Amino acid sequence: MRKLLLQLDTSTHASVFDRVVAHDAGADAVMSYGGVTPETVRDLVHGCIFTRGPKDLNNTAIFIGGTDMAAGEALLAAVETAFFGPMRVSVMLDSNGSNTTAAAAVAKLERAAGGVRGKRAVITGGTGPVGVRAAGLLAGRGADVVMTSRRLEYAQGVARTTRERFGGSIVAVSMAGAADASETLEGAHILLNAGGAGVCMVPKAAWAGRDGLQAAADVNAVPPLGIEGVEVADNGAARDGAEVFGALGVGGLKMKIHKRCIGRLFERNDLIMDAEAIDGVARELGA
Numbered sequence: 001m002r003k004l005l006l007q008l009d010t011s012t013h014a015s016v017f018d019r020v021v022a023h024d025a026g027a028d029a030v031m032s033y034g035g036v037t038p039e040t041v042r043d044l045v046h047g048c049i050f051t052r053g054p055k056d057l058n059n060t061a062i063f064i065g066g067t068d069m070a071a072g073e074a075l076l077a078a079v080e081t082a083f084f085g086p087m088r089v090s091v092m093l094d095s096n097g098s099n100t101t102a103a104a105a106v107a108k109l110e111r112a113a114g115g116v117r118g119k120r121a122v123i124t125g126g127t128g129p130v131g132v133r134a135a136g137l138l139a140g141r142g143a144d145v146v147m148t149s150r151r152l153e154y155a156q157g158v159a160r161t162t163r164e165r166f167g168g169s170i171v172a173v174s175m176a177g178a179a180d181a182s183e184t185l186e187g188a189h190i191l192l193n194a195g196g197a198g199v200c201m202v203p204k205a206a207w208a209g210r211d212g213l214q215a216a217a218d219v220n221a222v223p224p225l226g227i228e229g230v231e232v233a234d235n236g237a238a239r240d241g242a243e244v245f246g247a248l249g250v251g252g253l254k255m256k257i258h259k260r261c262i263g264r265l266f267e268r269n270d271l272i273m274d275a276e277a278i279d280g281v282a283r284e285l286g287a
């Protein structure tokens with residue numbers, strides 16, 4: 001039976017990236033819808049659960065994406081509400097690559113730093129989908145997480161809801177721009193840049209040779225890179241006293257995690273693959 005993936009995207013246009021990866025991960029066909037909201041999703045879900053018999057429902061699955069993490073979470077909740085009894089299919093949530101990229105970056109940083117518990121982990125540009133999920137995964141492992149933002153009040157709300165979801169310690173601090181990075185990195189053991197594409201958030205002088213900094217990762221692949229001095233292909237390079245990872249170094253593992261998760265969706269019909277489950281796949285991969 002053909003493996004069908006229903007791609008539900010909260011942005012206007014369904015992500016081409018997510019669609020290509022779905023095919024590469026083994027989906028025979030991908031049905032893509034953009035601009036999907038909790039109010040409009042029920043009948044799309046019913047199209048999945050009423051078309052194949054219960055024992056065949058593992059051959060249909062749902063992928064939720066889009067640029068807005070909160071919208072993705074709301075859509076996942078609405079999808080789950082549309083299921084009942086055995087009438088369900090497996091679902092993966094990965095708004096803007098949030099969970100898969102965060103799981104990959106955290107795995108790299110954790111290994112490079114020899115563990116994260118009790119360590120200060122600074123996430124620059126931490127309020128986006130990738131930063132939020134990375135904050136949750138790091139805090140869940142016992143790190144003291146600091147997420148930076150130009151919008152302190154907004155970021156404090158994001159930190160609170162992320163703490164409520166994942167537990168642990170997450171605080172928001174204001175960082176207006178790269179000029180503030182040095183001060184923000186005081187006491188940091190771990191640095192993750194999750195700022196927007198093409199924005200240098202951390203100049204080299206702010207991190208290079210900094211006492212105590214063990215590992216740094218930048219997930220921005222678009223020049224100028226997010227951490228000056230970390231090259232896009234770095235994958236555990238030793239630079240200026242820290243073990244560092246660029247966007248391609250993280251991205252290779254992210255792609256493996258993403259594809260493994262899509263494959264997993266078709267193994268049964270009741271999986272919900274959000275941050276924790278996706279992180280579990282990263283661990284299985286020995287990341």
Ligand SMILES: NC(=O)c1ccc[n+]([C@@H]2O[C@H](COP(=O)([O-])OP(=O)(O)OC[C@H]3O[C@@H](n4cnc5c(N)ncnc54)[C@H](OP(=O)(O)O)[C@@H]3O)[C@@H](O)[C@H]2O)c1
Pocket residue numbers: 096097098101124125126127128129130131148149150151155176177194195196197198199219220221247248250251254
């Ligand atoms: N390597 C990979 O495999 C991979 C996969 C997916 C995504 N990515 C990359 O990961 C990064 C994070 O993705 P995302 O979707 O979470 O990012 P995002 O939502 O576009 O941006 C994250 C945060 O960066 C801050 N920011 C944006 N533009 C800024 C600017 N000009 N100056 C200062 N701060 C700015 C914003 O925070 P405030 O407004 O709160 O300040 C924003 O919430 C992006 O660079 C993306 O391209 C990489």
